[in-house]
Amino acid sequence: xxxxxxxxxxxxxxxxxxxxxxxxxxxxxxxxxxxxxxxxxxxxxxxxxxxxxxxxxxxxxxxxxxxxxxxxxxxxxxxxxxxxxxxxxxxxxxxxxxxxxxxxxxxxxxxxxxxxxxxxxxxxxxxxxxxxxxxxxxxxxxxxxxxxxxxxxxxxxxxxxx
Amino acid sequence: xxxxxxxxxxxxxxxxxxxxxxxxxxxxxxxxxxxxxxxxxxxxxxxxxxxxxxxxxxxxxxxxxxxxxxxxxxxxxxxxxxxxxxxxxxxxxxxxxxxxxxxxxxxxxxxxxxxxxxxxxxxxxxxxxxxxxxxxxxxxxxxxxxxxxxxxxxxxxxxxxxxxxxxxxxxxxxxxxxxxxxxxxxxxxxxxxxxxxxxxxxxxxxxxxxxxxxxxxxxxxxxxxxxxxxxxxxxxxxxxxxxxxxxxxxxxxxxxxxxxxxxxxxxxxxxxxxxxxxxxxxxxxxxxxxxxxxxxxxxxxxxxxxxxxxxxxxxxxxxxxxxxxxxxxxxxxxxxxxxxxxxxxxxxxxxxxxxxxxxxxxxxxxxxxxxxxxxxxxxxxxxxxxxxxxxxxxxxxxxxxxxxxxxxxxxxxxxxxxxxxxxxxxxxxxxxxxxxxxxxxxxxxxxxxxxxxxxxxxxxxxxxxxxxxxxxxxxxxxxxxxxxxxxxxxxxxxxxxxxxxxxxxxxxxxxxxxxxxxxxxxxxxxxxxxxxxxxxxxxxxxxxxxxxxxxxxxxxxxxxxxxxxxxxxxxxxxxxxxxxxxxxxxxxxxxxxxxxxxxxxxxxxxxxxxxxxxxxxxxxxxxxx
Numbered sequence: 001x002x003x004x005x006x007x008x009x010x011x012x013x014x015x016x017x018x019x020x021x022x023x024x025x026x027x028x029x030x031x032x033x034x035x036x037x038x039x040x041x042x043x044x045x046x047x048x049x050x051x052x053x054x055x056x057x058x059x060x061x062x063x064x065x066x067x068x069x070x071x072x073x074x075x076x077x078x079x080x081x082x083x084x085x086x087x088x089x090x091x092x093x094x095x096x097x098x099x100x101x102x103x104x105x106x107x108x109x110x111x112x113x114x115x116x117x118x119x120x121x122x123x124x125x126x127x128x129x130x131x132x133x134x135x136x137x138x139x140x141x142x143x144x145x146x147x148x149x150x151x152x153x154x155x156x157x158x159x160x161x162x
Numbered sequence: 163x164x165x166x167x168x169x170x171x172x173x174x175x176x177x178x179x180x181x182x183x184x185x186x187x188x189x190x191x192x193x194x195x196x197x198x199x200x201x202x203x204x205x206x207x208x209x210x211x212x213x214x215x216x217x218x219x220x221x222x223x224x225x226x227x228x229x230x231x232x233x234x235x236x237x238x239x240x241x242x243x244x245x246x247x248x249x250x251x252x253x254x255x256x257x258x259x260x261x262x263x264x265x266x267x268x269x270x271x272x273x274x275x276x277x278x279x280x281x282x283x284x285x286x287x288x289x290x291x292x293x294x295x296x297x298x299x300x301x302x303x304x305x306x307x308x309x310x311x312x313x314x315x316x317x318x319x320x321x322x323x324x325x326x327x328x329x330x331x332x333x334x335x336x337x338x339x340x341x342x343x344x345x346x347x348x349x350x351x352x353x354x355x356x357x358x359x360x361x362x363x364x365x366x367x368x369x370x371x372x373x374x375x376x377x378x379x380x381x382x383x384x385x386x387x388x389x390x391x392x393x394x395x396x397x398x399x400x401x402x403x404x405x406x407x408x409x410x411x412x413x414x415x416x417x418x419x420x421x422x423x424x425x426x427x428x429x430x431x432x433x434x435x436x437x438x439x440x441x442x443x444x445x446x447x448x449x450x451x452x453x454x455x456x457x458x459x460x461x462x463x464x465x466x467x468x469x470x471x472x473x474x475x476x477x478x479x480x481x482x483x484x485x486x487x488x489x490x491x492x493x494x495x496x497x498x499x500x501x502x503x504x505x506x507x508x509x510x511x512x513x514x515x516x517x518x519x520x521x522x523x524x525x526x527x528x529x530x531x532x533x534x535x536x537x538x539x540x541x542x543x544x545x546x547x548x549x550x551x552x553x554x555x556x557x558x559x560x561x562x563x564x565x566x567x568x569x570x571x572x573x574x575x576x577x578x579x580x581x582x583x584x585x586x587x588x589x590x591x592x593x594x595x596x597x598x599x600x601x602x603x604x605x606x607x608x609x610x611x612x613x614x615x616x617x618x619x620x621x622x623x624x625x626x627x628x629x630x631x632x633x634x635x636x637x638x639x640x641x642x643x644x645x646x647x648x649x650x651x652x653x654x655x656x657x658x659x660x661x662x663x664x665x666x667x668x669x670x671x672x673x674x675x676x677x678x679x680x681x682x683x684x685x686x687x688x689x690x691x692x693x694x695x696x697x698x699x700x701x702x703x704x705x706x707x708x709x710x711x712x713x714x715x716x717x718x719x720x721x722x723x724x725x726x727x728x729x730x731x732x733x734x735x736x737x738x739x740x741x742x743x744x745x746x747x748x749x750x751x752x753x754x755x756x757x758x759x760x761x762x763x764x765x766x767x768x769x770x771x772x773x774x775x776x777x778x779x780x781x782x783x784x785x786x787x
Contacts, residue, residue, distance in 0.1 A: 007307070007309060010300075010303075010304065010307070010309060011309075013300070013323065066709075067705065067709045068706065068709060071702055071705055071706065071709075074698075074702070075698060075702055078694075078695075078698045079695075082691060082694065082695065086691070087310065087314070088304075088309045088310055089309075090308075092683040092684060092686065092687045093683075095687050096676075096677070096686070096687055096690050099687075099690050099691060099694040100673050100690070100694065102694060102698075103669060103673075103693075103694040103697045103698055104669070106697075106698045106701060106702070107662070107665055107666060107669060107697055107698070107701040110662070110665075110701035110702060110704065110705040111662040111666075111701075111705075113705050113708075113709070114658055114661075114662060114704065114705045114708040114709075115655060115658065115659070115662075117705075117708050117709045117712045118653055118654050118655055118657070118658050118708060118712060119655070120712065120715075120716070121653055121654075121712035121715040121716070122654055124712075124715040124716050124718070124719040125715050125718075125719075127719050127722075127723075128715070128718050128719045128722045131719070131722035131723055131725070131726045132722060134726050134729075135722070135725060135726050135729055138726065138729040138730060138732075138733050139729065141733050142729065142732060142733055142736065145733065145736035145737065145739075145740055146736070148740050149736065149739055149740055149743065152740065152743040152744065152747055153743065155747060156743065156746060156747055
């Protein structure tokens with residue numbers, strides 16, 4: 001980890017507000033860790049290629065957190081980190097690096113969530129089509145059943161083969 | 163030559179808490195003194211501190227003489243850490259419990275002081291108070307690393323978060339100091355409930371007073387309680403031999419207090435002349451009562467302080483005055499003016515005294531100056547309390563608002579994660595002229611750069627829009643712009659990706675442009691701060707829009723799935739009806755069945771052990787299916 005990454009990592013509890021939140025594993029920890037990773041890699045990562053962040057966001061979605069909730073967490077991490085960095089870092093160059101990394105990660109999170117949402121929408125649309133096909137078959141079956149029921153009732157009522 | 167060591171200690175639950183999680187050892191026989199401050203909640207804090215106290219006490223008693231004091235204290239504290247850690251591991255409800263410790267072992271003239279956590283040791287020598295321990299807190303480490311300034315440490319949100327304690331691990335990193343005691347030295351061990359609620363000036367004044375140790379301990383705890391008493395308070399005072407009282411103090415106690423008391427009426431007259439009774443703080447009182455109450459109490463407080471060699475009475479007087487006035491919503495300037503009026507009145511008395519005894523007047527003037535500095539600090543403490551109360555109220559309201567927003571009824575899990583405190587954000591203000599100029603320069607440069615995206619027009623629009631958000635003072639700007647950029651596009655990867663690509667390309671170009679544009683570094687940082695926030699807002703708004711746009715797909719799926727389930731239930735129901743009718747039909751044509759069972763299935767129970775089979779079913783489409 002670079003020296004700047006280490007110094008930002010020290011601000012972890014403050015930025016994630018774990019004291020007020022009362023948890024060691026705050027929900028936005030993945031976003032903060034991604035910022036530290038970006039700083040440690042010297043802002044040299046290819047955009048959107050932080051698979052760890054991708055996995056963490058996917059895991060939260062799988063656990064039932066909404067996209068909006070995760071987005072809110074990312075926004076808060078950005079706001080708190082920007083304030084913490086402004087106060088904690090003396091070197092303007094370092095503060096610029098942190099802002100750059102934070103904006104990078106927040107935008108990446110937005111991209112991951114946006115693409116996850118459209119992916120989910122595609123799956124939903126395909127699933128809706130499948131449901132509609134199933135409904136068509138079920139309606140056909142219902143029509144057949146209605147015919148059979150009618151016929152059976154008639155046959156029983158007529159009692160013509162007893 | 164050995165010193166006569168005398169130790170006094172006391173502990174108080176404080177004004178806010180229900181349980182006292184502090185513990186102390188005052189054992190003159192073995193020369194062991196310690197303060198422990200437990201933590202861990204759910205009644206585990208007091209378990210940790212008392213367990214550690216017992217282990218340390220027992221360990222020292224058992225091995226005193228077998229080990230050198232330094233090794234003995236270190237080993238005793240480590241044994242306590244192992245014991246607390248073991249207990250925390252055994253009991254689930256005690257996980258995470260721990261305690262701080264500051265311990266002093268006195269052997270002849272040698273004092274060995276060991277500590278872990280933020281309980282402190284102080285030494286009073288020659289009238290000066292020295293802190294012997296460094297707090298093991300995150301904030302202290304941040305200060306040591308230069309990440310924050312020392313003056314920011316008191317305001318820091320994590321000022322009480324420990325970096326070391328007893329119980330977190332089986333062993334503890336113990337800091338040990340040794341010092342040679344001199345006659346008249348006074349050692350003080352305390353928990354953070356003391357120094358956190360009584361100012362360092364008040365501590366200094368009280369420890370330096372010539373009162374007996376037990377009285378000083380009582381006064382110290384009272385000072386912390388007056389300061390709010392938000393935590394358990396524990397203090398131990400250790401006197402090494404008789405305290406050498408400075409000659410000046412003796413003079414003040416013997417002659418100064420009397421000389422001051424003799425001029426009490428002069429002080430009241432001076433206070434009237436300086437208009438103390440016209441202060442807004444005395445608005446409800448007749449002038450004579452105002453002078454008697456304010457200036458009279460001030461004169462009494464100064465007299466008692468001169469008599470005892472402290473400033474604590476003036477401190478208390480001003481603190482009560484400030485708490486009453488500021489508590490009613492009073493402003494700071496009238497209080498400051500009143501304190502100035504009292505100080506000027508005291509000056510008038512000293513001027514008069516100087517004509518008679520210049521030396522004594524000089525001593526009283528010094529003592530008064532010290533008392534007035536402490537008085538201002540006391541008023542400052544009350545102001546700080548008021549600020550803390552406002553801050554706590556803001557945090558409470560914000561937490562309530564966040565909780566209200568987090569209530570989403572359709573969620574799979576009602577509260578899947580711990581609510582994350584919303585940062586308190588001020589509405590954006592327009593940029594300063596130099597920053598606006600830098601932002602304009604960055605915009606031009608960014609537009610002039612080659613775009614790292616295929617859609618050059620979208621890139622240019624994004625740069626322009628970001629510039630608008632960064633220079634706007636409206637929070638809604640990003641949402642409006644996101645809708646404009648989103649335009650009409652397919653809700654799939656191919657439709658959405660260009661938006662994010664343009665955003666990333668614009669961000670990279672913008673950041674480079676800010677670095678390249680000529681200007682002061684501070685301005686550049688301010689410009690980048692605004693730009694980074696603008697990108698965050700726009701990215702967030704675009705993603706919010708995407709999420710909003712795909713919501714109907716999920717709704718459509720839910721509706722379709724519900725309709726399918728309904729149809730499926732209907733088919734199953736009909737299937738059952740068909741099967742019933744078929745069975746009925748089969749019994750009609752089954753010759754083997756008793757006649758009574760025909761047309762009467764379900765009403766006339768069959769007497770056979772097994773239900774009748776369904777023979778000779780008429781082959782039909784529905785039964786084959």
